[in-house]
Amino acid sequence: MRESIPHAGVCCVTMDWSTFYKWQAGRELRATFLTGLEALGDRAPGFAIDLGCGDGLETKELIRRGWRVLAIDSEPGVDERVRAAVGADDVLGSDGAPALEIWQSDFAEIHELPAADFAYAGFSLPFCDASHFPYLWADIRDSLRPGAVFAGELFGPDDEWFGRPGMNFHSLAGVEAMLDGLEVIQLIEDNQPGRSFEGPKHWDVFHIVARAASPN
Numbered sequence: 001m002r003e004s005i006p007h008a009g010v011c012c013v014t015m016d017w018s019t020f021y022k023w024q025a026g027r028e029l030r031a032t033f034l035t036g037l038e039a040l041g042d043r044a045p046g047f048a049i050d051l052g053c054g055d056g057l058e059t060k061e062l063i064r065r066g067w068r069v070l071a072i073d074s075e076p077g078v079d080e081r082v083r084a085a086v087g088a089d090d091v092l093g094s095d096g097a098p099a100l101e102i103w104q105s106d107f108a109e110i111h112e113l114p115a116a117d118f119a120y121a122g123f124s125l126p127f128c129d130a131s132h133f134p135y136l137w138a139d140i141r142d143s144l145r146p147g148a149v150f151a152g153e154l155f156g157p158d159d160e161w162f163g164r165p166g167m168n169f170h171s172l173a174g175v176e177a178m179l180d181g182l183e184v185i186q187l188i189e190d191n192q193p194g195r196s197f198e199g200p201k202h203w204d205v206f207h208i209v210a211r212a213a214s215p216n
């Protein structure tokens, strides 16, 4: 991990994501991602957003299943990394239109998200600066079409990284409030010692799957 203090009063932590990607090489699809897909039931593949797409594994799986995907990540090289994961420079949907769009963007630079049937954010939202996170969450909520599913992780107050600048953390009550108005399909708090790519770490993670209301 590299830490930097760009200027007085505003501090950020820069995680070494390239080390993370190497550490995660050969990983399985995230369980919360698969639960999110299950929650979509027999809804036909539509448009998905993969926020903090990382190595592109979940984006690749969505493309394989026939989804169109917007993959977003701030880390340089995301375009090449995700296209390499998907195995093609250009991915076309069944209608011949591009099925994969990639934004190299910090969450703090996002001011609107396209309407989506599935918004997935695997272990990425905690790395949005707390000052911007409410806006990002509002954008995610706004992006959900009727019956669309959100799946992803947030970190709780017992997490060892609690208080790191540039991140956000939430109590269980806070997460429940954020999910107000959605049908909560899964809300699991995993609060226990484990490992991160930096070494031993106490995790406090909420694994969330929630669905926007469908029209009657």
Ligand SMILES: C[S@@+](CC[C@H](N)C(=O)[O-])C[C@H]1O[C@@H](n2cnc3c(N)ncnc32)[C@H](O)[C@@H]1O
Binding pocket: 017, 020, 024, 030, 051, 052, 053, 054, 055, 072, 073, 074, 075, 105, 106, 107, 108, 121, 122, 123, 124, 127, 128, 129
């Ligand atoms: C822990 S990794 C998770 C990656 C992938 N979703 C996974 O499950 O393996 C977090 C990802 O979020 C990205 N990220 C971190 N902070 C970000 C920010 N502020 N804006 C956009 N992406 C960010 C990182 O580049 C990294 O790829």
